[in-house]
Amino acid sequence: MRERLLIPREDILRRIEELGDKISRDYMDKEPVLVCILKGAAYFTVDLTRHLKIPFILDFMSMSKYSGSDSGVVRITKDLDIDIYERDTILIEDIVDTGLTLGYLLRNLRTRGPISIKVCTLLDCPVRRIVDIPVDYKGFEIPDVYVVGYGLDYRERYRNLLDIMVLEE
Ligand code: 5GP
Numbered sequence: 001m002r003e004r005l006l007i008p009r010e011d012i013l014r015r016i017e018e019l020g021d022k023i024s025r026d027y028m029d030k031e032p033v034l035v036c037i038l039k040g041a042a043y044f045t046v047d048l049t050r051h052l053k054i055p056f057i058l059d060f061m062s063m064s065k066y067s068g069s070d071s072g073v074v075r076i077t078k079d080l081d082i083d084i085y086e087r088d089t090i091l092i093e094d095i096v097d098t099g100l101t102l103g104y105l106l107r108n109l110r111t112r113g114p115i116s117i118k119v120c121t122l123l124d125c126p127v128r129r130i131v132d133i134p135v136d137y138k139g140f141e142i143p144d145v146y147v148v149g150y151g152l153d154y155r156e157r158y159r160n161l162l163d164i165m166v167l168e169e
Helices: 009-026 042-049 100-110
Strands: 002-007 033-038 057-065 074-078 088-096 116-124 137-141 164-168
Touching: 009 042, 009 116, 009 137, 033 042, 033 100, 042 088, 057 100, 074 100, 088 100, 100 116
Parallel strands: 033 057, 033 088, 088 116, 116 137
Antiparallel strands: 002 164, 057 074
């Protein structure tokens, strides 16, 4: 396996600052629930919150795909601690790829009666999309490659890389 630089750390941090400013403006006078989808989005979520100038509630969710299934059925392995009923909610993802995971999650969370649900993702890979997902805030669009670093793993490795790298055979 070789790693090739795709997005350097300076660009990541600059873009996250811009996203934080935009979300702060959009949610002025509100207190959204930020739902970090574990584990990949943890690094992004923490850095994003450092640039928010609004109050917010941070919560975490964890899901796993049923092995061998590409139907988009996922299992929630850790649910939210907070009730999002009548709350503005922002889902924070590391990467939206096929959209199957977020599609499932959005359907699930909409049944809980939030005021709004928006999606914020660091990376968006539109060419691999199967399910149409409304992406409200995105850091970068990437081509059809497998990326690691800045929270994203390959078999639990590479999460701690500061840059986003393409993993190649
Ligand atoms: P989706 O359901 O949109 O296909 O996939 C979403 C999840 O798959 C992401 O949250 C991420 O955990 C994983 N994933 C998709 N593409 C990549 C990738 O290029 N690199 C890594 N490390 N994980 C990915």
